[in-house]
Amino acid sequence: MCLAIPSKIVEILDNNIAIVDTMGVRRKASLELLNPKPKVGDYVLLHVGFAIEVLSEEDALESLKLFEEALDYENEFEL
Amino acid sequence: MKTNLNSKEVILKAKDTIIKKVEKLGKPIKVMEFCGGHTHAIMRYGIDKLLKGYIEFIHGPGCPVCVASMDRIDLAIELAKIPNTIFTTYGDLLRVPGSHRKSLLDMRALGCDVRSVYSCLEAFDTALQNPNKNVVFFAIGFETTTPPTAVLLKKAKEHKLKNLFVVSNHVMTPPAVRYILNSGISHIDGIIGPGHVSVITGTKIYEEFDVSIVISGFEAFDILKAINMLLDQHIKGERKVENAYTRAVTEEGNKEAQKLIEETLDTRDSFSWRGIGSLPKSALKINDDYEIFDAEKVFDVKLPASKEHPLCICPKVITGVSKPTDCKLFGNLCTPENPIGSCMVSSEGACAAYYKYQEVELCM
Numbered sequence: 001m002c003l004a005i006p007s008k009i010v011e012i013l014d015n016n017i018a019i020v021d022t023m024g025v026r027r028k029a030s031l032e033l034l035n036p037k038p039k040v041g042d043y044v045l046l047h048v049g050f051a052i053e054v055l056s057e058e059d060a061l062e063s064l065k066l067f068e069e070a071l072d073y074e075n076e077f078e079l
Numbered sequence: 080m081k082t083n084l085n086s087k088e089v090i091l092k093a094k095d096t097i098i099k100k101v102e103k104l105g106k107p108i109k110v111m112e113f114c115g116g117h118t119h120a121i122m123r124y125g126i127d128k129l130l131k132g133y134i135e136f137i138h139g140p141g142c143p144v145c146v147a148s149m150d151r152i153d154l155a156i157e158l159a160k161i162p163n164t165i166f167t168t169y170g171d172l173l174r175v176p177g178s179h180r181k182s183l184l185d186m187r188a189l190g191c192d193v194r195s196v197y198s199c200l201e202a203f204d205t206a207l208q209n210p211n212k213n214v215v216f217f218a219i220g221f222e223t224t225t226p227p228t229a230v231l232l233k234k235a236k237e238h239k240l241k242n243l244f245v246v247s248n249h250v251m252t253p254p255a256v257r258y259i260l261n262s263g264i265s266h267i268d269g270i271i272g273p274g275h276v277s278v279i280t281g282t283k284i285y286e287e288f289d290v291s292i293v294i295s296g297f298e299a300f301d302i303l304k305a306i307n308m309l310l311d312q313h314i315k316g317e318r319k320v321e322n323a324y325t326r327a328v329t330e331e332g333n334k335e336a337q338k339l340i341e342e343t344l345d346t347r348d349s350f351s352w353r354g355i356g357s358l359p360k361s362a363l364k365i366n367d368d369y370e371i372f373d374a375e376k377v378f379d380v381k382l383p384a385s386k387e388h389p390l391c392i393c394p395k396v397i398t399g400v401s402k403p404t405d406c407k408l409f410g411n412l413c414t415p416e417n418p419i420g421s422c423m424v425s426s427e428g429a430c431a432a433y434y435k436y437q438e439v440e441l442c443m
Contacts, residue, residue: 030230033226062326
């Protein structure tokens with residue numbers, strides 16, 4: 001339940017909704033839980049459709065790298 | 080090129096460091112991972128097998144689907160049965176059997192309009208699109224998942240919706256940690272603290288506890304790093320809160336999210352947890368300002384006394400007293416395809432994680 005994945009904001013729409021890119025998949029995310037509001041290009045942690053924290057680019061890329069490595073790891077061991 | 084932190088080489092090095100420290104101590108260390116996401120990660124990477132004999136993992140009550148008591152599942156099923164209702168909830172809950180072995184999915188097969196949502200705002204859209212139907216959102220989750228429910232309530236009020244109703248089953252981490260530590264049911268040398276709960280709450284919520292707590296991320300390297308920090312505390316005789324997930328977690332947490340929760344929800348006097356029973360001030364209810372959206376107040380649902388399956392030991396698994404493999408039903412009568420207990424339903428439940436990854440032998 002508590003899975004949250006770093007995602008990059010690619011567009012900000014009306015009503016605190018943004019389009020985010022999560023490892024190549026684009027989807028809508030609510031920005032209601034963030035104050036101040038993030039801007040296009042910022043990385044956020046995405047949980048059940050809500051951005052719950054802004055991440056520094058360095059930290060986001062570190063997290064994504066670990067996440068991708070985990071997926072590679074699963075593929076390697078055919079889990 | 081940066082080191083691949085989840086690589087076999089890095090993981091084996093971390094393993095050696097941990098094992099050397101435990102050998103010096105002369106006895107295995109008991110570590111509770113509170114969060115179901117950590118339970119899943121530990122099994123997925125085979126970290127439990129990697130450190131077997133050195134670190135014993137006690138799986139904590141941090142899987143929200145698993146700790147939902149039978150009477151809450153029964154309530155969900157009764158609400159879904161009310162005519163003219165669209166019942167919405169997060170997908171994990173749909174397959175949990177209630178007292179009569181029927182789940183929300185079974186209710187859907189019987190003609191009830193039961194829908195799973197990725198975001199609770201889908202319930203808001205559904206209510207707008209179906210003005211002649213009542214839409215119920217059955218909210219579950221720990222602190223990570225609570226703020227979205229607060230946003231849903233605020234939006235319902237702003238738009239003066241008359242057909243959206245919410246059940247809050249949101250539970251809180253500190254009362255469960257307090258229970259585990261005070262009940263003495265399992266001796267614990269240290270706790271791997273939940274990462275994404277702490278994004279919302281900050282690390283400050285753990286300061287009351289007289290035990291070593293290290294907040295961790297969810298990858299193999301994160302977890303090994305947290306265990307290493309717990310060991311260092313143990314060796315020095317320290318009991319403090321440390322943050323190994325500084326990528327996302329701060330001391331104060333997400334204040335905007337905390338404010339939204341305060342505006343919409345109040346602490347319940349007590350709430351029933353599967354495996355634990357009634358815990359005082361451990362869950363949240365919709366506050367008086369938003370009571371017109373509180374399904375528990377609006378719908379008069381009568382529930383007979385709930386009952387657990389006589390052979391299911393989920394209650395003991397949730398509190399770390401028993402391992403999934405101690406259960407007679409595990410892997411034969413109870414499987415992820417045909418779950419009897421809630422711990423086999425959610426991928427974060429200890430039984431589902433054991434079942435899926437029982438053959439994993441990391442790097443060996």
